[in-house]
Amino acid sequence: MEEKRTSSYHTEENALSCIADDTALRIYGKIVRSREMEYQVIKAVEEKRVIAPVYLTLGQEAVAAALTEFIHGEMVFTQHRAHDIYLSLGADLGKFRDELLGLESGFSGGRAGSSCLRYMEDGIRLIGHHGLIGENVPQAVGASLASGECVFCVFGDGSAEEDYVLESLGYAVTKQLPILFVCMDNDLSILTKVAERRSWDLAQVASGFGMESRDLSDCPWTLYEIFRNWDRKAPLLVNVRVCRERWHSGIGIDGEREWKRNEIVREQLIRKGLEKEVMQIEDDAREEMDLLWNN
Amino acid sequence: MEQLTLAQTIQEITRDHLENHNGLLFGQCVTAVGWVNGSVPDCRNIVELPMTDVAGAGFAVGAALAGRRPIFVLRFQDFFTLNCNQIIHYAAISKELHHQGVPVFVRCIGTDAAGPVHSIMLHNIPMYFPGLKVYAPMTPGEYRETWNDFMNDDIPMFVSEHRSAYQMKEELHDHIEDNADIVLYGISDARTQMLLAAEKLREEGLKVSTVHIMKLKPLDVGRLTDAINKAKAGIVIDNGFPICGAARDIAYQLMVKAPGKKVYALSSEDHVKCFNPAQQNRTPDSVKIIGAVRKVLKGECPHD
Incomplete structure (x- = not known):
């Protein structure tokens, strides 16, 4: 039986070669900036500047980096762990920082915090959840049905087990709604692994509903191609195997990641002769986030 | 002009919303026998929901987020125990949390003598949670006031209806006496x-x-x-x-x-x-x- 929790699961070995350098570097830039942002969040938590719970996206950010290449003003419904999507969409980072600091100048006046994102400015329509996992999935279906527009919906492997999520996937097929469902499958609900919780794969269930689906690990280049090829005429579900680097809530670490996607991506870009650009991106991101949080 | 019943009034308000104001109506079996006691019009923008009692409310909330001000019809109030999550935990708190309302008009219909589940009335449940308006209109005039309050605000509203009121035409007025017993x-x-x-x-x-x-x-x-x-x-x-x-x-x-x-x-x-x-x-x-x-x-x- 094929091992699914690997960095190469169902990925295309040469996917990067099909992507223009500027696109690949832009995606890497989002990965790096997301991570540098999270490092600053961790520091702020350690220093007790941020006291509300935080849901870090460290480890999964390659998916958001690729996905947001194809979001241009469409409604995006996210789960509790979505810092990476906020940043990768280009939403205001000062408002993000201030939200976590509990300031009135935050995107929701400091009331919503890390897990309840809502950003409806600058041509961005990002709608986070409020606390019930997977609640964003029926909302995405309703929004697409009501607007006739393409909608993006990101949720986790735990959400996939909610009855209303499965109902929603089925209805999206029934109505042939143009929704891209992305399941960030980190194999963990808090610390309970998927295999202990269910015997089925979400992608197979989606296929059973009649929805096109894919199941792969978080190679941004392969994902880029999948997202690019989606025709936006019917729903598509992509179950992406990712590694959660920190606790479900908080900044702690339980153990070593199964794979380090950011390092794999970095090595791939350097092998492609883009070392100088990679270094520049990293320096810029560090400086940007340091200035943002410590000035 | 003949005075409308409550059911006819609801139908008229709904038709205007769906036909002229880009509204949407969600519900299960709402276009079936009786059209919810004659309160649902036969017109466009009605979505017959599958038997997805938990997800259905989420579809309505999503439609509200997309700007359609949906009417969400629950033919019995007990259905709200399944559908309430999205209304009370998402739509209701959105205004205070984000200063962005999620206006859903929840028509929750009560009755009597319909057995252990369908007979329950539970407008007390949405009253408990912040961010919702809870009205229980019984007359045509009260329903118009209810609808106007909904349209002039952007927070969700729980409307506790009762089947016994649908044929009512007359308004009900307070009667206050000095030194009443x-x-x-x-x-x-x-x-x-x-x-x-x-x-x-x-x-x-x-x-x-x-x-x-x-x-x-x-x-x-x-x-x-x-x-x-x-x-x-x-x-x-x-x-x-x-x-x-x-x-x-x-x-x-x-x-x-x-x-x-x-x-x-x-x-x-x-x-x-x-x-x-x-x-x-x-x-x-x-x-x-x-x-x-x-x-x-x-x-x-x-x-x-």
Whole structure:
């Protein structure tokens, strides 16, 4: 039986070669900036500047980096762990920082915090959840049905087990709604692994509903191609195997990641002769986030 | 021009919203037999939902986020126990949390004598949670006021309807007497029983005030206290269960605002509403209300 929790699961070995350098570097830039942002969040938590719970996206950010290449003003419904999507969409980072600091100048006046994102400015329509996992999935279906527009919906492997999520996937097929469902499958609900919780794969269930689906690990280049090829005429579900680097809530670490996607991506870009650009991106991101949080 | 019934009024309001204002209506089996007691029009922008009682509310919330101001129809109030998550945990809190409302008009339809689940009334549940308006209109005029309040705001509204009201045409008005022996406050279909009880009590020579409570939340306590300040005591009558119910909550609020006055609560009993006619545990009827009034006037608690 094929091992699914690997960095190469169902990925295309040469996917990067099909992507223009500027696109690949832009995606890497989002990965790096997301991570540098999270490092600053961790520091702020350690220093007790941020006291509300935080849901870090460290480890999964390659998916958001690729996905947001194809979001241009469409409604995006996210789960509790979505810092990476906020940043990768280009939403205001000062408002993000201030939200976590509990300031009135935050995107929701400091009331919503890390897990309840809502950003409806600058041509961005990002709608986070409020606390019930997977609640964003029926909302995405309703929004697409009501607007006739393409909608993006990101949720986790735990959400996939909610009855209303499965109902929603089925209805999206029934109505042939143009929704891209992305399941960030980190194999963990808090610390309970998927295999202990269910015997089925979400992608197979989606296929059973009649929805096109894919199941792969978080190679941004392969994902880029999948997202690019989606025709936006019917729903598509992509179950992406990712590694959660920190606790479900908080900044702690339980153990070593199964794979380090950011390092794999970095090595791939350097092998492609883009070392100088990679270094520049990293320096810029560090400086940007340091200035943002410590000035 | 012929006066419309409540059901016709709802149908007219709904048709205008769906045909002329880009509205949407979601519900299960709403275009089937009876079209929800004649309250749903045959027009465009109606979405027949699958039997997805939890996800269905999420579809409506998503539609509200997309700007369609949906009407979400629950043919029995007990369905709200399945559908409430998205309404109370998402739509209701959005305004305070993000300063961006998620306006969903939840038509939640109650009835009596329909068995242990379909008979329950639970407008007390949305009253408990922040961010929702909770109204229980019984007349055409009240429904128009309800709808206008919804359209002039951007927060979700829980509308507790009662099937017994759909053929009503007449408006219901407060009747407040100075130095009344008792003031009766009615909610939902308890209001018609309240009026019957008041009529009989007045025939006995008692001075009885009657006050109709349509807006359960926010509650206009100021309007309601005038009557209790002019009466010896009061009873709030509701069709829900008693514990943590609307009647008890409102009675408490009235007593806080009218120190020295006793206001009691009268509801259905804390028992299952069976199909068996003897155990249907219906809305307090006029006989029960009169009995409660007699106890109160003797200084006794009406529930003892």
